[in-house]
Amino acid sequence: MLSKGSPVAPAIYNASAKDATCALTQSRSIGSVSIRRKYNVFLCNLSSRKVSPLLAVATGEQPSGLASLHEAEKEKSLGNRLRLGSLTEDGLSYKEKFIIRCYEVGINKTATIETIANLLQEVGGNHAQSVGFSTDGFATTTTMRKLHLIWVTARMHIEVYRYPAWSDVIEIETWVQGDGRIGTRRDWILKDYANGEVIGRATSKWVMMNEDTRRLQKVSDDVREEYLVFCPRTLRLAFPEENNNSLKKIAKLEDPAEYSRLGLVPRRSDLDMNKHVNNVTYIGWALESIPPEIIDTHELQAITLDYRRECQRDDIVDSLTSREPLEDAEVIEFTGCNGSVPSKKDEQDLSRFMHLLRSSGNGLEINRCRTEWRKKPAKR
Known part of the structure; x- marks a missing residue:
C-alpha cells in the first residue's frame, strides 16, 4: 500500500524477482517503490474544502500545500508503511504483491479458494485505506460514517486458472467503479509475479446497508462523489x-x-x-x-x-x-x-x-x- 516509508523498499526495487522473493519471506506482502509519492497521501475530508494531490490530478485543482502532505505522512500507520502495495501511476487502481504462506495452502499443496478470497478482500481494504477511506466499517466514506452506512457484498464471482503454491508470489490489482444507484463494483486481476501470467480474475457487487436498521439503502450523490474520483474514467471490466x-x-x-x-x-x-x-x-x-x-x-x-x-x-x-x-x-x-x-x-x-x-x-x-x-x- 503506502510503500515509500519502508527501509527495505530501495533494495527490493533494485533486486531481481528471485532475490526479492527470498529477501521478503519475512514480510506478509511485498511490492516496489511507488515513483509517484503524492498518490499515497490520504484524501482530505471533502467538507474541509482542502484538495489532496490525488484529487487535484483528477479535477485540475491545486493541492493544499506541503504542510498538508507532511501532516498526512505523519498520520500513516506502521502497517501502512510496511504493507508496500501502492496505487498505480494514474491513481485509479491499486496493486499489491503477496507471498503464499504454508498455512494458506490445502491438501493440493496450493492456495485454497478461501485464501484467494481473503487476499482479494485484503487488497480491496488496502486500496480503500490508501485513498483515505476509513477502516471502521470497511472502506466507509465520511458521509457514510455520519449516516451509519456500511458496505456489504451482494455478489462475488472468482475464476482461478492456476492456483499458486507455497512460496509463490502473486500480484493482485484492484479497482472500483460506480454501479448505478444501488452500489459499487470492484474487480481484480491476479498475476504470477515471476512471469506476469494472469492466473485468476474476480468481480463483485457491493451495496449500502444502514448499520442500525440492517436495511439496504440507495447510494446518495454525496457518497458517490466521494468515491467516483478514484474510479477509472472509462468502464474497465475484469x-x-x-x-x-x-x-x-x-x-x-x-x-x-x-x-x-x-x-x-x-x-x-x-x-x-x-x-x-x-x-x-x-x-x-x-x-x-x-x-x-x-x-x-x-x-x-x-x-x-x-x-x-x-x-x-x-x-x-x-x-x-x-x-x-x-x-x-x-x-x-x-x-x-x-x-x-x-x-x-x-x-x-x-x-x-x-x-x-x-x-x-x-x-x-x-x-x-x-x-x-x-x-x-x-x-x-
Whole structure:
C-alpha cells in the first residue's frame, strides 16, 4: 500500500524477482517503490474544502500545500508503511504483491479458494485505506460514517486458472467503479509475479446497508462523489467477454438436494467488523457439501455467490448441493490475454454444482452459489 516509508523498499526495487522473493519471506506482502509519492497521501475530508494531490490530478485543482502532505505522512500507520502495495501511476487502481504462506495452502499443496478470497478482500481494504477511506466499517466514506452506512457484498464471482503454491508470489490489482444507484463494483486481476501470467480474475457487487436498521439503502450523490474520483474514467471490466459466467443468474436449488451438510454453526472468528459472518465463510460452507470424490479428483475453477441474507452469530446453517447438468449450463470460452481457451477435453472434465445455504430454523435462504470444477492437473 503506502510503500515509500519502508527501509527495505530501495533494495527490493533494485533486486531481481528471485532475490526479492527470498529477501521478503519475512514480510506478509511485498511490492516496489511507488515513483509517484503524492498518490499515497490520504484524501482530505471533502467538507474541509482542502484538495489532496490525488484529487487535484483528477479535477485540475491545486493541492493544499506541503504542510498538508507532511501532516498526512505523519498520520500513516506502521502497517501502512510496511504493507508496500501502492496505487498505480494514474491513481485509479491499486496493486499489491503477496507471498503464499504454508498455512494458506490445502491438501493440493496450493492456495485454497478461501485464501484467494481473503487476499482479494485484503487488497480491496488496502486500496480503500490508501485513498483515505476509513477502516471502521470497511472502506466507509465520511458521509457514510455520519449516516451509519456500511458496505456489504451482494455478489462475488472468482475464476482461478492456476492456483499458486507455497512460496509463490502473486500480484493482485484492484479497482472500483460506480454501479448505478444501488452500489459499487470492484474487480481484480491476479498475476504470477515471476512471469506476469494472469492466473485468476474476480468481480463483485457491493451495496449500502444502514448499520442500525440492517436495511439496504440507495447510494446518495454525496457518497458517490466521494468515491467516483478514484474510479477509472472509462468502464474497465475484469471480465470484458460478452455473456461471461460472472453475469449468469443462479437459480434456487430445490429440495431434495443430492448432498447436504446440516447444522453448520458460525464461530466467533467468522464474524467481521460489521458484526455479521464474513463473506469468505460462505465459500467454506458451500464446499462442505461437495461429494468427496470431486474433492479428491477435481479442483475449483470458478465460484459465484449471491448473498441473499446476512448471517448472524446465533444462526445455524444447512449446506445443500446438487449437480448441474452440463447440457443445461452455458459454456463460456475465454478469449484474449486474460483467460485460457478450454479444449473439448477440458469441457468433458468439468463438473458443475448448484449450492444453497439456508437457515436451519426457518428455512430462509442465506446464499445461492454455483461452482465449476476441473480435473486436477498433474503434480508439479
